[in-house]
Every structure is written in C-alpha cells, then in structure tokens.
Amino acid sequence: MKVLVTGGVRSGKSRHAESLLAAAGAVAYVAPGPVSDDADWAERIAAHRAARPASWTTLETHDLATGLATEGPVIVDCLGTWLTALLDDHALWEASTGEATGLVRAELAKAIETLAARTADTVLVTNEVGLGVVPSHRSGRVFRDLLGLVNQELAAACDEVHLVIAGRVLTL
Secondary structure: OEEEEEEEOOOHHHHHHHHOOHHHOEEEEEEEEOOOOHHHHHOOOHHHHOOOOOOOOOHHHHHHHHHHHOOOOOEEOOHHHHHHHHHOOOOOOOOHHHHHHHHHHHHHHHHHHHHHHHHOEOOOOOOOOOOOOOOOOOHHHHHHHHHHHHHHHHHOOOOOEEEEEEEEEEEE
16 A cells, blocks of 8 residues: 545644554654754654654655665655755755756655555655645745645555545545
C-alpha cells in the first residue's frame, strides 16, 4: 500500500496517516523538514514524537529518496516541510522558476523511483495547496506551485490518495 494523505493545515492528516500504520509494529517515521529554533515548532514536534508508539523510529533527513529507502513500513511527514528544506538548502526562494522547478523535479524523480521499488507500506503526508487566495509574496507563490507539482507527481505514484478535511477522510 502506497498512500498520499493530503489536506489543509491542522486537518487531521498526520493522525490519519499514523492510523494507517498503527498495526504495523516497527515503523520508520521520516521527518524531512528544516531545523528551526522556533519554540512553538519545537513544542509541536515534541508532542508528535510523544504520541507515536515506542516501536517507531524517527529519521530526520532532507533526502526524501534516502528516507523512502528505509526498510519496512515508512511514513513521511510532511512533503511541505521537505520542500521548504530543499528550497532553503539550495537558496532557491529567489531563483528563477526554471531553476527551482528543475531541482525539485530531479529530487522528486529519485524519490519516485525509490517509492516505486518499495514493497512495504508507505504513507506520505502533504499539505493541499491552491484552495485559497493567491499568495501576495513571490516565495508563497513559488512554494504553492512547487508543492502542487510534488503532490501531483507523488499522487500518480501512489495506490490511493486520501483527502482529510476537519478530521474526515475522503478516498479519491
């Protein structure tokens, strides 16, 4: 089973994604986001870790393909933070659209190749973008457009896509 779980911020995506692997025993939880010194962010991460089963391990990496190459069931939470880290690591927030898209497509191709080879259950969590206003800042538009691309490509590589809204799940 390969599932992409999408939805808005605080919609219940992570809780749903974790429930899909609750019976799996040992699970690798891939956290691909940027490191932050924000106290609220650190508190949120600590709460998420404390809620996970003791048999789950956490792998913090910005290399999505490496995270997906982990043995056994894997959950990646979340692709939006992975994209943020990728853009940060390569200083692409102000780069040309073509340069940013090229790097994202290259990294995505490696991740999709690894995902296709996986035989264990895999759940990817992402944020749904484009349902609201057009961002007024370039960085917001870059993020929205690139995450939309990431979501479409990974959705095509998965067996199912689940949309979570207000804690309710729709299988697309």
